[in-house]
Amino acid sequence: xxxxxxxxxxxxxxxxxxxxxxxxxxxxxxxxxxxxxxxxxxxxxxxxxxxxxxxxxxxxxxxxxxxxxxxxxxxxxxxxxxxxxxxxxxxxxxxxxxxxxxxxxxxxxxxxxxxxxxxxxxxxxxxxxxxxxxxxxxxxxxxxxxxxxxxxxxxxxxxxxxxxxxxxxxxxxxxxxxxxxxxxxxxxxxxxxxxxxxxxxxxxxxxxxxxxxxxxxxxxxxxxxxxxxxxxxxxxxxxxxxxxxxxxxxxxxxxxxxxxxxxxxxxxxxxxxxxxxxxxxxxxxxxxxxxxxxxxxxxxxxxxxxxxxxxxxxxxxxxxxxxxxxxxxxxxxxxxxxxxxxxxxxxxxxxxxxxxxxxxxxxxxxxxxxxxxxxxxxxxxxxxxx
Numbered sequence: 001x002x003x004x005x006x007x008x009x010x011x012x013x014x015x016x017x018x019x020x021x022x023x024x025x026x027x028x029x030x031x032x033x034x035x036x037x038x039x040x041x042x043x044x045x046x047x048x049x050x051x052x053x054x055x056x057x058x059x060x061x062x063x064x065x066x067x068x069x070x071x072x073x074x075x076x077x078x079x080x081x082x083x084x085x086x087x088x089x090x091x092x093x094x095x096x097x098x099x100x101x102x103x104x105x106x107x108x109x110x111x112x113x114x115x116x117x118x119x120x121x122x123x124x125x126x127x128x129x130x131x132x133x134x135x136x137x138x139x140x141x142x143x144x145x146x147x148x149x150x151x152x153x154x155x156x157x158x159x160x161x162x163x164x165x166x167x168x169x170x171x172x173x174x175x176x177x178x179x180x181x182x183x184x185x186x187x188x189x190x191x192x193x194x195x196x197x198x199x200x201x202x203x204x205x206x207x208x209x210x211x212x213x214x215x216x217x218x219x220x221x222x223x224x225x226x227x228x229x230x231x232x233x234x235x236x237x238x239x240x241x242x243x244x245x246x247x248x249x250x251x252x253x254x255x256x257x258x259x260x261x262x263x264x265x266x267x268x269x270x271x272x273x274x275x276x277x278x279x280x281x282x283x284x285x286x287x288x289x290x291x292x293x294x295x296x297x298x299x300x301x302x303x304x305x306x307x308x309x310x311x312x313x314x315x316x317x318x319x320x321x322x323x324x325x326x327x328x329x330x331x332x333x334x335x336x337x338x339x340x341x342x343x344x345x346x347x348x349x350x351x352x353x354x355x356x357x358x359x360x361x362x363x364x365x366x367x368x369x370x371x372x373x374x375x376x377x378x379x380x381x382x383x384x385x386x
Contacts, residue, residue: 004082016353022358024326036329182208224290245258283313321343337374341368
């Protein structure tokens, strides 16, 4: 299941947006241009799929707090997805749409629809969900028509989040959205999770706050030696003199990290490593870990990284995008330098509205014979004012 288009209308500065999606999208643009807003839309989809829409909106201060304030814009939020479904039945994409409308201090869901034209012999798409306010209809299995929820249905949550699990395609969509993972700047202060011993658990990927980093590395070495070897090889390129990692058990089921460096007596422990070193180790483990989430969101992953590490990060992002759709917000010209035009999404804000342009649609071929994408961004040719 791969997302090929996202439609957003009414979320902050994202107004009447219809964006074709690719495997890797590194978003550039000035502060306030809409990069974080687009990441937030994906996070809203994740929470909504987990039946946490009301809580997510509450965390933003309510629906009204995130609605566009530009004059003459619709008074509601509209979000849609087009999804390619891996199926022998049909190559047609699935379409999902819903709207949120303010209602006093709360909100309503005036419409929600999930449909898929899986039978090429039929003109009309098969409608799995067709909901209007509290009139909720699910497709009936093996019989014509719809069925209504007979359980305690929550009208403030999406019908998709409450779909009966026996509906294969809707459940796959719900499950995929619920697995979206977001990573922002890692806290590496002296008492942060990333610097302290961690419980040894069967994790293969570190968490958003650095939790389970040492468990993930420990388990990757034991269970996925090829992946672990790639992590250590990447560290050797990024940190000349790096020798190896070890994971001492420190009692009570706790594990820590020991970093061995040539010409250094004894290991370096997490409280002795630099901020950039810890962040790069965390990012490398996230991006190379097996069985990744279907969508990975990264907000300014370049923070505190040396330009040589940023170069390696670009390669890691490209590698990760072969396994997950990867969306990145960045302010780093050094990161953009090592990317391809088809991987860069340029955001500009004009009269309060976000405009999005894929860099490979901007006729940059002649420019790129003499300049890098980094140069074109700093020169202003690429747009997305740095």
